[in-house]
Amino acid sequence: MEGLQTERVQHWRRTRAFTVLIVLAMLIAITFLISMDTGIIRLPPMDVIRTLFGQGDAKQGLILFDFRLPRIVISVLVGAGLAISGCILQGISRNGLADPGILGINSGAGLMVVLFISFYPVNATAPAVLMPFLAFVGAALTAALIYVLAFKRHEGLSPSRLVLVGIAVAAGISAVMMVLELMLDPENFQFVAMWLAGSITGTDWSYVMALLPWLVVLVPYVIYKARVLDVLNLGDQVATGLGAPVEKERILLLGAAVALAAACVAVGGGIGFVGLIGPHLARRLVGGKHQFLVPASALAGGLLLIVADTLARCVVPSTELPTGIVVAVIGAPYFLYLLARSQA
Template sequence: MHESKQRRPLRRTLILAGLLAVVLIAALSAGASGVTVNRLIPVLTGNGTFKESFILLEIRLPRLTVLVLAGVALAVSGSILQTVTRNDLADPGIIGIHSGAGFAITVFYLFAGGNIPYYAYLLPAVGFAGAIVTAGLIYLFSTEKGRGLRPMRLLLVGIGFASALSGGMMLLISGAERQEAAFVAEWLAGSVWGADWPFALALLPWVILLVPFVLYRSNTLNILALSEPSAIGLGLKLSRSLMILIAIAVALAAAAVSVIGYIAFIGLMAPHIARAIAGPRHQHYLPAAMLIGAGLLIAADTIGHSLPDFTVPAGIIAALIGAPYFLYLMKRSG
C-alpha cells in the first residue's frame, strides 16, 4: 500500500505530461494558419511545403518554446513564494515582482533599448534587477522586528508596490512616442511579444540552471513549509535559505515576464492545482506544477488567438481565469 501511494504522484504527473502534449498539438494546429495534426510529422521531418515549414518552425515552435519555458518559470516561482511566505495567495504578479521587472524594462526600453546590441538577451537581466530591488523593498516593509516576515503584510505591501509601479509605467509612457507607448501597453496586457527564437534562447539559461537547483532543494522547501521554530530546530540556516530561494523565485519570474509580458495568476494557480493532484511534498508537486504552468499559459495564448474576429492577449485570458480563483482563495483563507 505504501509503495502504491508513492507511485500515485508519478502516475498523475505522467498523465499531466500527456495532457500538456495534447495542448501543444492543439496549439500548433489551431487557427487559420495552423498546421493540421496529420501534417506535423511530415513538416518536422522536412517533408512539408515551404509555407508549412515556415509557419511551424519560425512562428509556432518558437512561440510555444517561449510559453513552455515561461510557464515553468512562473509555476516554480509561485511555488517557492507560497512556501517561503506560507501564504497560499502569494504570486509573483500579485505581490509586485512583475511590476518591478516591468518598470525596469520600461525605463530600459524607452531610454536605451533600441541602441544596445543583444537586446533580447539583456531584457531578463534588466527585469531581474528591477524585480530584485522591488522584492527587497517589499521584504523590508513586510518584516516586523522580532516577528520576522508577516505573510499577510507581504501580500498587502506587494499589491501596493504593484499599483505604484504600474502607475509609474503609465506616467513614463504618457510622454513617449506612440510606438514606444504601444510596446509598453502590449507588455502590460501580456501579449507574449517576445515569441522568436532569440527570446527563447535568452530565457532558456535561466530555466535550465535555476529550476534543477530548486528541485535539488526540495527537502529544504519541505522544511520551510513547516513553522520557523521547526525549521530552525531541524538545523536549517533559515535566513540564508530564504534569501537564496526568494532570489531564485524573483529571477525566474523576472526572466519570464521580460519576454512574455505581464501575465499574472499562472504562478498562483499552478502550485495549488499541483498540490491537489500530487500531494504536498515538493519532490512530487513541483514537476506537476511545471507541467500545469506551461499548459495553462499555452492554453491562455491559444484561446486568445483562436477567437473569431479579434485577438485577446494571453495575460487577459489568464486574468479572466485567475481572478475568480484568487477571490475563491481569499474567501477560503479568510
C-alpha cells in the same frame, strides 16, 4: 505493523505523484500538437506532420518554425517558470496567496523593461539575452523592498503582511509605469501596452534561448532544495529547531523565485496568476511534499499557459488576444475564491 502501513501509504503517494506528472506531461504534449494547428492560418494535422519532417512548402515552414513553435515553446517555459516561482514564494512565506504577480515582483521586472524600452527604440535590434538580466535587477530591488517592509524583528515574516505590502508596492510601481507609458512615442507605447497585457506574439527563437538557461540552472536548484522548502513550510521556530539556517535559505530561495519570475516576465510580458493557480492545482494533485510539488507546479503552469495561448489564438476569429488576458479571465475569479476561503 504501523511502520509497514506507513511505508505502503508513502509508496502509494509516490506512485500517485509520478502518475500525475506523466499525465500532465502527456496533456502538454497533446496541447502542443493542437496548438501547432491553431491560428489565423490553419495548418491541417497532416500538413503539420509533413512540415515537421521537412516535407512542407516554404509558407508552411515559415508559419510553423518561425512563428508558432517559438511561441508555443515560450508559453510552456514561461508557465513553468512562473509556477515554480509561485511555489517557492508560497513555501517560504507559508501563504497560499503568494504569487510573483500579486506580490509585485512581476511589476518590478516590468518597470525595468519599460525603462529600457523608453530609452531603446523598438525598431532597433535589442539583444534578447539582455532583457532577463534587466528584469532581474528590477524584480530583485522590488523583492528586497517588500521583504524589508514586511519583515518584523520579533515576529518574523508575516504571511498576511507580505501579501498586503506586495499589493501596495505593485500598485505604486504600476502608477509609475503608467506615467512612463504616457511619455512614450506611439510605436513604443503600442509595444509596451501589448507587452504589459501578456502578449507572447512576435517572439522568436532568440527569446527561447534567452529564457532557457535561466530555467536550466534554477529549476534543478529548486528541486534540490525541496526538503528545505518542506522544513521552511513548518514555520521559523520549527525550522530553526531542526537546524536549518532559516534566513539564509529563505533569501537564497527568494532569489531563485525572483530570477525565475523576472526572466519569464522579460520574455512573456505581464502575465499574472500562473504562479498562483499552478502550485494550487499541483498541491491538490500530488500533496504538499516539494519533491513532487515543484515539478508538478512546473507542468501545471506550462499546461495552463499553453492552453491559454491556444485559446487566445482561436477565441476571437481573425484576430489574436493577448495571452495574459485569457489567463486573467481564469485567474482573477480563482484568486477571489482563495481570498474568500482564507478569510472564512
